[in-house]
Amino acid sequence: MKLQPDRFDVQAITGQGPGWVQVGPERIEHSVIIGSRGERIAWNCASYDELGAGHFDELARLQPEVVIFGSGDRIRFPRPAWLRELVSRGIGLETMDTAAACRTYNILAQEGRQVVVALLLEQPR
Structure with missing residues (x-):
């Protein structure tokens, strides 16, 4: 799916599909943290079963107002x-x-919020 805003003044996610997201021209095929202040960090987890407290502690250290957790193709809390x-x-x-x-994330980032999105990108089987 292509996500195309009129104009973004912040880092935006411009596309998304099974196992990938796109930020500008860059296609990312691993779990990733993206922030409205320019953060783009590989998130060391390939599946929900690999997640633990340390993954969310990493998000807290970035000190955003809000974290959005994209849990894959279905909601898993x-x-x-x-x-x-x-x-x-x-x-x-x-x-x-x-x-x-x-x-x-795109909406909140465009509004000027200090937001981080942590995207669990599991590769299709």
Whole structure:
């Protein structure tokens, strides 16, 4: 699916499909953290089963207002124990499927919010 805004002043997700996202001309085929302040960090997890508290602690260290977790092709919520650091810092978290997370990130980033999206990009079998 192509996501094409009129104009973006921030880093935007311009396309998304099974196992990939696109930021500008770059196609990314691994789990990734993308932030409205220009962050683009490989997120070291290839599947939901590999996730743990350390993955979400990494997001908290970026100090966004809100984190959007794109959990793949379906909604899978993080375990409460994984979120302690986000909660202790007062950082909000929203969970949605990856396509919805991409669209929501673009909207919040364009509004000037300090937002980070963590996208779990599982490769199709």
